[in-house]
Amino acid sequence: MKLLEFTDKGIYCEAGDFYIDPWKPVKRAIITHAHSDHAKWGNESYLCEHATVPLLKLRLGNDIKVQGVAFNEPIFINGVEVSLHPAGHMIGAAQIKVTYRGEIWVVSGDYKLENDGLSIPFEPVQCHTFITESTFGLPIYQWEPQEQIFSKIFQWISNNKQDEKASVLLAYSLGKAQRLLYQLQDKVDRFLVHGAIAIPHATLLEEGYPLPPVERITPDTPKADFKNAVVIAPPSAEDHVWLRKMQPYSLGVCSGWMQVRGNMRRRNADAGFALSDHADWQGLLQAVKATKAEQVYVTHGFSNAFARYLTESGIQAFAVNTEYGDEEMIANPES
Template sequence: MSAPAPLIPRPEGLYCPSGDFYIDPQRPVPRALITHAHGDHARAGHGAVMATRQTLDLMAIRYGEDFTASRQPAQGETQIGDARVSFHPAGHILGSAQIAVHTQGVRVTVSGDYARVANPSCAPFEPVPCDIFVTEATFGLPVFRHPDPATEIDKLLDSVARFPERAHLVGAYALGKAQRVIMLLRERGWTGPIYLHGAMLALCEYHIQQGVALGDLRPATTDQMRKADFAGQIILAPPSAFEATWAQRFPDPVICFASGWMAVRARARQRGVELPLVISDHVDWPDLTRTITELDPAQTWVTHGREDAVIRWCELQGRVAIPLHLAGFEDEAE
């Protein structure tokens, strides 16, 4: 009789029988290992959670201190039942990690969400040798080839210079994307204040506490400033804020949106985006296929995204690939 699979897709999430735990489960479970603190991977209500210390802190900020009955920071290799687990940087957001599971003589790396481009707001991706590599496929189509993020930020700064009478509102996910955009702005020479929607303040403050130099940040409120005072300024907010009256407090705003999906013009038009910024915290097609090639796993398991194209590419390369069909994951947190 063949040995059971080291990880099994279940309705709750990806399950490890030998360790009796789930990775990024979508429903409350007794024991969860979490790759990062985005809401489609990290949910409240589990009995016990193991994650990097930063992910645990971010979950507490987002969900409250009682988001789980028990927390365990990941430190080195840990034995859980008959499985050994370790956490390795994923390059996605602060605290993000790949989870390596060694069981039954098989090494599995669950990447969660990951990126291979430089991101000054988090630790870079670390290749982890494995027999089975579980990859996301958010941008798993050959058409997705993300530009240099510095050129996208230069577009924003050029627009600010050309339209000094207008405010520039940049839609960015509150955790990860916002801080990355801020760091990119600082790297490209923007030394002035950056104004933030209230939903971003606590998360940015935590990044600062962790040594991420975000510079001069201020709340985007009208308590101390008139509408005209925001002319020529950059304001960051969750994209949902643009659908409310909140955006009307700024002078003739240029609506921007930082997302890998801004490469799709139809999506930009649907959201009323005047200045799309193609900035993603996920691997694009070249980096996804490069990662599989470099790791050279015996099997590639593909999840949450364009599974079919990645499966087909692997087949053409003579590689074994399996779609997991896990539900509940967003294409890219917006």
Template sequence: MARRPVLEFTDRGIHCPAGGFHVDPWRPVDRAVITHGHADHARSGHARYLATAGSAPILRQRLGDIVLDTLRYGETRQIGDARVSFHPAGHVPGSAQIRVEVAGEVWVVSGDYKLQADGLSEPFEPVRCHAFVTESTFGLPVFRWPDPAQVAQELNGWWRDSIASGRTPVLGAYALGKAQRVLSMLDPGIGPILTHGAIETSTEVLRRQGCRLPQTFAVMPDAQPRPDPGALVIAPPAALGSAWMRRFGPVSTGFASGWMMLRGIRRRRAMDRGFVLSDHADWPGLNLAIGETGAEKIFVTHGYTDIFAQWLRSRGIDADVVTTEYAGDEAQQE
């Protein structure tokens, strides 16, 4: 009788039969092993959770009073007949790839990942394996990230120009990871930095973990408008164009995302400025990461799955598309 695979793709999520656990499940399970704290990977309702020590604070902040155990990067845990360990994914602070070994066969679930260093997240580390589960959020050749130093210069230049024109710059950025990366790139000497409450909450969690970020001032929904000459505002995408934003008077709107590489999406969002900045791997990064695993089998989960899998097959790599409920924190609809 053929041996069951190390991981199976089920209607609840990625399941390890030998260990009796699921990786980033999207429906309630007994034991969930979590790659990172974004909502499409870390959901409520599971009986038990296992994650990195670096992910624990944001998981507790977002999911409440959960039963959570943690491992350090590289530390192993025997769960049933499976050996499990976490390895840096470079996506956001605390994010991990999950290595699962059963009877000498190794599979790795990468979650979301990037190879470009950001000074906040633990740098991506390739993990040798037989099978690799990869995202493909930006799995097209057009996606090639610019030098972050160039993006920082553009952000600070836009801030100065907006203030000089009598407008408040309001930048859209995802609340966990992207917003803090933007913060690390800003020059606080230009003026005060105001944040939406959702961003301030995540920022405070990461500050307590040792992330060095400039001072920020939270603007809560019920707060009265106040004059903040020279301020820059950072808000989650859903707050752009909302009543919350109207308190700032004339504004210049910007958006930080890998999608800003595409002119059509910049036009549809009707932003004054787009900044190409992503916490996901670009096209060269995806290809390099997959090559460094040495994996004989690749499973592509979310993003440009069909196109990217076809590309891999054209390169002689055994690749299949797997349907999941992961959206990626930079899903176009956000």
């Protein structure tokens, strides 16, 4: 019996009788982070890192049964030791370490190695078996340091102001949007945001995160407010009539998929910024190496290619099918 198994409901620990990020309702779920492909409605109970609790309640309802635990705080479930460790993907994002009878498995969820200033930075955890994502598991995906990316974003905003255009940035509403707000707050006086961003933003402000105030866009927002404004909206707003009121505007997409120029053209964007909350190729390799795992299972993304590379590099690796995805997905050939 493997310590963790891939089932039709999710990643299952038979010894502890719990699931990690299940995609179908189960009795006991341990959640890596609050994105919708990892945290589903309908489980009888949830366990997650403390910072994820209010985000889960926001998404799934205040009536869910949820327990928060601190990073690096071991708990026991039916004799199986479980601890959560920082993943750096977004606020509250955790890797799940499962230990039983001397065997250690780690489920990464989603992760990135660069410190974004808001989430607790990624912490490598040594284990026998590592379950890793591979959203950007190809050598073409190599991120610039975020300081350079944000410098380019601010320069783009400045150019738009000179042209008397609003700067509309598309970014995933939970995680990426807050990262933009946090990093740009010292350079931008005023942010207008879509309701999908304003709602989690308010929750995080209540929790004490150092984020700037924002103004929620409503049907009553005057057209004059958008002149030279910085607007942050989710990708779903891209082709919506919602944007017409902001004309003239320049559209920028913040996503790791912008590393490939053709994706920017397909999005009809004026600018693309390869800003991702997932590890790039080198980050994935660095993370796997740091675990010293003897065996690796590769989930969503370029799983076949990444598993093959690891195997050829001397690490036993297997691609597995799951229902996890990418919140900033545009085009992934393996999806």
